[in-house]
Amino acid sequence: MKCFHFLNREGKQEPQVSKMAMHFSSSTTSTDQDTKKSVSDLTSRNVSDMSTDSIGRFKFSRFSQRLNDLKIFKIEELKFATRNFSRSQMLGEGGFGCVYRGTIKSSVDLHANLEIAVKKLSRVGLQGHKTEVNVLGAVEHPNLVKLVGYCAEDDERGIQRLLVYEYMQNGSVEYRLSPKVSVPLSWAMRLKIALDAARGLTYLHEGMELQIIFRDFKPSNILLDEHWNAKLSDFGLARQGPTEGLTHVSTAVVGTIGYAAPEYVQTGRLTAKSDIWSYGIVLYELITGRRPMDRNRPKCEQNLLEWIKPYTTDAKKFHFILDPRIKGSCSVKSAMKLAGVANKCLNKHPKLRPKMSEVLQMVQCIFDDEKTEALQTLTPATEEKTVVRRKKRGAESKMRAGEVKMLCRGWASKLVRAN
Numbered sequence: 082m083k084c085f086h087f088l089n090r091e092g093k094q095e096p097q098v099s100k101m102a103m104h105f106s107s108s109t110t111s112t113d114q115d116t117k118k119s120v121s122d123l124t125s126r127n128v129s130d131m132s133t134d135s136i137g138r139f140k141f142s143r144f145s146q147r148l149n150d151l152k153i154f155k156i157e158e159l160k161f162a163t164r165n166f167s168r169s170q171m172l173g174e175g176g177f178g179c180v181y182r183g184t185i186k187s188s189v190d191l192h193a194n195l196e197i198a199v200k201k202l203s204r205v206g207l208q209g210h211k212t213e214v215n216v217l218g219a220v221e222h223p224n225l226v227k228l229v230g231y232c233a234e235d236d237e238r239g240i241q242r243l244l245v246y247e248y249m250q251n252g253s254v255e256y257r258l259s260p261k262v263s264v265p266l267s268w269a270m271r272l273k274i275a276l277d278a279a280r281g282l283t284y285l286h287e288g289m290e291l292q293i294i295f296r297d298f299k300p301s302n303i304l305l306d307e308h309w310n311a312k313l314s315d316f317g318l319a320r321q322g323p324t325e326g327l328t329h330v331s332t333a334v335v336g337t338i339g340y341a342a343p344e345y346v347q348t349g350r351l352t353a354k355s356d357i358w359s360y361g362i363v364l365y366e367l368i369t370g371r372r373p374m375d376r377n378r379p380k381c382e383q384n385l386l387e388w389i390k391p392y393t394t395d396a397k398k399f400h401f402i403l404d405p406r407i408k409g410s411c412s413v414k415s416a417m418k419l420a421g422v423a424n425k426c427l428n429k430h431p432k433l434r435p436k437m438s439e440v441l442q443m444v445q446c447i448f449d450d451e452k453t454e455a456l457q458t459l460t461p462a463t464e465e466k467t468v469v470r471r472k473k474r475g476a477e478s479k480m481r482a483g484e485v486k487m488l489c490r491g492w493a494s495k496l497v498r499a500n
């Protein structure tokens with residue numbers, strides 16, 4: 082699913098160029114007028130104006146220091162690195178352009194090669210360039226994909242804007258959950274992804290002086306490195322959260338259908354709780370292996386949230402919604418606990434959703450409970466062995482509803498402690 086622009090409540094579509102404007106724009110007020118103003122303002126401003134603005138709004142010296150660490154690439158270097166952006170090097174395509182695999186010489190060890198991913202921004206993606214450079218170039222966290230550098234050069238073919246990231250060897254979580262892969266992600270790996278992603282989001286929401294709202298949290302924007310660590314990528318839609326004293330940011334609505342929080346879609350009022358909603362959706366994707374909206378399924382199963390409703394709180398029925406590819410190997414109690422967290426994130430009232438650090442604590446508890454198992458199943462290869470072992474034991478199939486309830490009660494007391 083690609084990101085897109087929703088129709089906002091006034092029925093107007095956000096002009097593409099305004100996307101950049103919304104990122105870190107100063108209009109962190111809560112009026113509708115400002116929304117309209119920022120959209121129309123922005124259409125008349127160029128990208129370099131925006132970049133100055135958005136950099137200027139980061140007031141930390143360490144932020145600007147990190148921006149200085151970014152390597153500025155020449156277009157020729159990146160052409161060479163990606164075999165002239167050959168189709169054979171293409172890793173994927175997002176809302177802002179195509180991403181290619183490439184190799185450059187390491188700046189640390191000149192004899193070593195460094196694998197990179199190069200995003201070649203489309204015309205639409207030009208605004209996203211500055212946002213990504215300003216956000217990703219400024220933040221640093223093990224669960225956020227690292228921006229190595231960028232290219233902003235014009236040649237005979239026009240404006241060239243490229244972003245250079247660390248290469249994430251195991252691709253996106255979307256790909257890993259898809260039927261294209263023969264070895265599915267194990268439950269332990271899914272829990273680890275939920276945990277890593279929660280760490281990344283907690284850092285963005287609560288770990289800095291300024292709050293950053295990711296705005297497009299979904300499995301295609303969670304990438305896996307060679308050690309299966311999950312990192313958030315694609316900050317093209319990120320924006321600064323409300324500043325002190327303000328409850329929300331008013332923006333035109335952008336994001337991805339199926340992931341954006343309902344109140345944000347309806348009102349254009351953005352808070353960090355929109356990301357929490359999206360996180361809840363992703364948890365259910367990890368549990369069920371299904372997408373939030375799947376037109377290829379029978380009508381009553383197309384909408385993930387509607388379909389799971391009757392099963393999520395009933396321990397006897399819960400196994401119906403588990404991803405069939407991991408059913409035999411997945412701990413039902415652990416999956417039910419994670420569904421409990423997802424349900425909290427998917428509260429219709431944004432204020433009642435937990436904040437990201439609370440979500441992180443809950444997921445950490447579930448992960449810790451499963452740790453011993455997870456350590457044995459962190460790679461698909463070992464997972465296969467574990468599936469066989471678990472099937473032999475028939476452990477999960479024998480679990481009685483009463484046992485699950487007890488475990489859930491134990492979990493509830495842990496939640497109280499965590500808060």
Ligand code: AMP
Pocket residue numbers: 172173174175176177178180198200226246247248249250252253256301302304314315
């Ligand atoms: P994006 O435009 O950032 O959403 O990227 C589109 C797709 O390209 C992703 O879903 C990944 O499959 C792939 N991709 C993006 N960045 C990287 C990276 N750093 N390493 C490996 N693959 C990537």
